[in-house]
Amino acid sequence: MKFTDGYWHTRPEVDALYAVEVDDIRVDEAAGTMTVYAPTTTIRGRGDTLNRPLITVTYSSPAPGVVTVKVEHWSGGARRGPEFAVTGEEGFRPAVKLDDDAGELTSGNLTVRVSRGGPWNAAFTCEGRDLTASLPKSVGVMHVAGRAHRTDTAVARGLTGLGPDGVTSWVHEQLTLEPGEQVYGLGERFGPFVKNGQVVDIWNEDGGTASELAYKNVPFYLTSKGYGVFVAHPERVSFEVASEVNTRVQFSVAGQSLEYHVIAGPEPKDVLRRYTALTGRPPAVPAWSFGLWLSTSFTTDYDEATVNEFVDGMAQRDIPLSVFHFDCFWMREYQWSDFEWDPRVFPDPEGMLARLHERGLKVCAWINPYIAQRSALFEEARAAGYLVRTADGGVWQWDLWQAGMGLVDFTNPDATAWYRSKLARLLDQGVDCFKSDFGERVPVDGVVWHDGSDPHKMHNYYAQLYNEAVHGLLVERRGAEDAVVFARSATAGGQTMPVHWGGDCDSTFAAMGESLRGGLSLGLCGFGYWSHDIGGFENTPDPAVFKRWAAFGLLSSHSRLHGSQSYRVPWAFDDEAVDVVRKFTHLKMSLMPYLAGAAEQVRSDGTPMMRAMLLEFPGDRAVHTLDTQYMLGDSLLVAPVFRADGRVDYYLPAGEWTRLLQPGGPAVPGSRWVTEEHGFDSLPLLARPGSVIPVGSRDDRPDYAWADGVTLRCFELPDGYERDVVVPGGTGEPATFTVRRTGDTVRVSTTDAPAGWGVEVSGRTARAAGAGEVAITLGD
Template sequence: MKFTDGYWQTLPGVTILKAADLDQVEAAGDRLVAYCPTTRIRHRGDTLNKPVLTVTFDAPAEGVIGVRVEHFQGTRDLGPAFPLHRDDTAPTVTADGRTGTLTSGDLTVSVDAENGYRAQFSAGGRVLTASLPGSVGLVRDGEGRSFVREQLTLGVGEHVYGLGERFGPLVKNGQTVDIWNADGGTASEQAYKNVPFYLTDRGYGVFVAHPERVGFEVGTEVVSRSQFSVEGQALQYYVIHGPSPKEILDRYTALTGRPARVPDWSYGLWLSTSFTTSYDEDSVNAAVDGMAERALPLSVFHFDCFWMRQFHWCDFIWDPATFPDPAAMLERLRAKGLKISLWINPYIAQRSELFAEGRDLGYLVRTTEGDVWQWDLWQAGMGLVDFTNPDARDWFTSKLKVLLDMGVDAFKTDFGERIPSEGVVYHDGSDPAGMHNYYAQAYNQCVFDLLKAERGEGEAVLFARSATAGGQQFPVHWGGDCESTFVSMAESLRGGLSLALSGFGYWSHDIGGFEGTPDPAVFKRWLAFGLLSSHSRLHGSSSSRVPWAFDEEAVDVTRTFTRLKLSLMPYLAQLGEQAHAAGTPVMRPMVLEFPEDRSAAGVDTQYMLGDALLVAPVFSADGVAEYYLPAGTWTHLQTGETRQGPGWHTETYGFDSLPLFVRPGSVLARGAVDDRPDYDHLDGVTLDVFGLADGESRTVQVAPRTGAEAATFTVVRTGATLSATAEGTTQPWHLRAGAASASGSGAGTVSLTLG
């Protein structure tokens, strides 16, 4: 929230009491505490009638320092709160009354009284960021509300990233961001997935641990500082050291939760009925059989909203007029090798029988007057499931379990953003303002935990729209309601890259766009982008997204990129394992892989699919693509042609291709199957070697399936000879570099001579 009018004045009605002095710093066990009067203390009279801000530092994990700024400490904390995973870090704390330090791993905060209160965060002998005199403040506005704010310094050329799935520029400098979930599409400052966490390319990240509205002024209140504020009497945030962006995400997701593993089948192509299209079992079969007849591999079929009766969402009952025998239909679809996904949301329409049931049992959110909270937006008279009530969670999941028993495999957990922030009461007494964003977390966790319990670890997967910090634990998330244009395709990509730098390991989007019907050029270009994303779904609003609805070339493009993606499953599955183990996303902004390349810092029209593949979607009908290559000789995956970096390139591509380059020095694991994702990735795997220099070696791991023990392959180049050693496998595998190839079987070594 903005509080000032330029540098010298506050906005009308606003007063700011700043931490103007440092009365004392003391060590309190494993904490460091600073007492900061909001006026300079020259004599005893200055201690009267002025607030004192208490700033407490602790270390929840190695390389992480927590900061809590408090005014009144008698205020009740109603919740909700982000659960944090703390380790056994024992920080080093020193204090002499006027200065103090707390060190956690390689991160140190130093507090002193130079010109008032100051705190500097440093690592490796370098200051990362600092809270300067006057940065910490207690703010009151013209409406009588109290806020606590902090301002951390930004260095020259420092770039800020993250803050959730945001559709504007990837670099957040110069942006004002409110962390407040909204159902606002992909074309504005509103976002479905708001995450109060940012990282910078100077070696640190900042997590503001508040589920309620957090206001960020990234170089806008003061251009050399990142400001954040919350309403109330206390502000809690964490500074997280890297030093690299990957290491920051590792520590952040260790603190807030790792992305779960997702099943191999989820990486395949999903086909939807789409939203308001007219469909029944015959039309579903026509779409499924049409894909098979055209040799288009399909992994998941999704039923969108109208699998239920109109005005009854969500009662979880199949529309009997459209689907008279859903269990038999699902059995027939599963016999074709498909998994089944169903659309749901947490809103219960008044016409649904579940409304009266939930009302009478006390499972719906109520107003302060004791009535069920209702409105008519989306569904007539809808209420909200109260996920803070354990009995309500059990009630809700019992309805979903019936569907799982029927043969459903996954749920699209739509909505969860239109949540009232005042005038309502939750079962556990949670603050409604905090529940506005946190509701998505409670909703998605409830459904994900059910799937995990019923389907097993590693088999649970959602297609979720809303989220906040920690939501990465319940994948997958998709980008929401975008238009069917090239501009919207680009804004969707920016949203996904921003979410990746907010701790989310997987991401998807509606191929072709959601609103409207894309022209064939948009659809075909979006196909390549969508099928080179972690997860791929054909879905729209009022029109079908089957490829032959556009033209025959769209069918060919779908086949080309679906089969390409499925052949990459040994590689993609290991990227998923990295997301699960360390929070490193599958789709990576360029800055994540090339943090030292200043030219890559602001690139948001392309991405790395893992560490080896550079993908630059084409955003024009004429096929002209502009892309940036970092240093080295890059090889086009489809053609074998090479391009030199660093530098920008402009080229024209047909619909069956795009800038898809392999990073120099990569060993890319390719599967022996390209018609489904859930095969034995290790059996017959090919190790494609690209530009490995003399004396270099690379190690890759390949597991037969997600979560299984992986085999390890080590590839070494010595002069004109490539040799590869396999450990932990008895299956056949291949080594290839250009036209040269060699084969092995089981553990052992093979070699080939480069031409």
């Protein structure tokens, strides 16, 4: 939200109070806090302290490398939840010190220094390197005359917080950017990957992928300079990213206080590791979830015969299938959600699900948190108080999506238990997981939550409670190692309940690019797994779009064939589409030992499987703006093709890269842009120099004993290279291999006992069984 009119003036309806100077700094060494009192004008004498607002800024730290900043005008207001859960390091206290010149708080490698003399200045440094600063006119309390902003759209989107006098208060902070510094993140945003110059409102909405609206808004950004900022407010946060003041990121919230965390690197991966330690790390997901998911699609006609036709068709065409998904119309129209199979098309759901399980498939069912008025559950939920209520005691309803629908109130523990009981019955019938759709259409005006939550805070936070209810049930019933959802809405902390998919995109190359940008932005907010609708959702893709998207989708962490008005089985397009889907499905299954290792990095460090290039190459400024390619794990570069004619431009960082789809070809030198043309069965997929990629012995399913029969493919290992490569177990036992290169010899050894493992170097393969060593001499 903008408050100024150019450099010199505030907007006519804005009365601004800024932290001008420091009156006093007080430190509490035992608590590890530093509190700064900042007058909103220059104080020349005692008389200037009368009738004058004072801004209080408190610095603390929950964990090494993180500084928490709380800006307050009036601190006595009512405090209504919900709030984001932030987990610090138990017993940690930062160091604080005070002298005549400044106060300092140091947390690990991050220091904030607030100067006593002169204009307001709070500078953040990491290991002595300047990161960012809060300068004059950065800390502000803004009183805004309400009528200028109270439009119908603003009210609908929760952009007002009017007091009885028709004025709303906002608190903002502005942190500096240096020339060339790029800003990323802020959730799953489908517009430009670099956020500089953008206005971003953190407000979940069902807006598709073609606008500034987003399903997954996260008030966290990361910069190319190696630090991040998490604004700890679940309500609307308004970001002006070099869009109001060109050299600053401004963020503001309605009310009298603002709290945010500055998170140090020095590398972007370090920032994500610390951020996800605060807000939660993604857990492991079941191995079967990495296989190919096939959907009925949305508004298509289908019954059990259709399902069998699809499953049989995939098997006949040798396309491994892992999950079958039943979309909305497994329930009867006008009754979503009543969690009852439509008997007109699925008269024997238990038998049908059992038959799918016999074929080795998992089953996913579509759900949402709305209860339509025609559903038998509506009156049950209304009478029990399980639906969100209006201020007059009635049930909030509207007709968008489902006629007369109400919204389950997950702040009511009894309502949550009731909702989960309906899902538990589906699990008993044979459903394995749920697509937890929607969660963005959450009202703010005139509604009352069971626990008294602030409706504005609940708007974004609702997705957290909704997915917690669903994912938590799966953990209880299936076990943590076998729990997975396919969720659309989320906010900060939502990464702890994977997987998430990119929502409703069009079926075009442009939408394919939008989807990738959204996934890369979400990954820079700690979300480790991400998927999208192969071929696009709206309309029907032409065969070229489908085939290009299939290669991209099967080189994503999770892969699903899904659409709106048409089926997405590959033979619905052409024979070549079948070949493309077959090839890349088998490829992904063979890469499971490698992908499982990348997934372990998600769980341990919060590093996403699909990585913006800057995560792996932060020192190469050429990658800082790249949003049409990515790293899959730490060693594979993927450049999707966004054109029917196969032309693709991509950038290779330094070193000699190896093409995975064209074995035996010459290495491709990096530090340059490459232009190529690829057939539909290909795309740039290159192995990073100095990497070891474990490839599995099977390509027909994702869940197998990954170490048994594994081949360690070694790429351009430098002399002196030594590394332990851990291959997770899957359905077998894990194994650790030590890989060394000395001179012209590459040696691989293990004390574990995997069956039939091998090593490949420069196209030559040597194999062994059980514990032992294999050596390959280059040039022989």
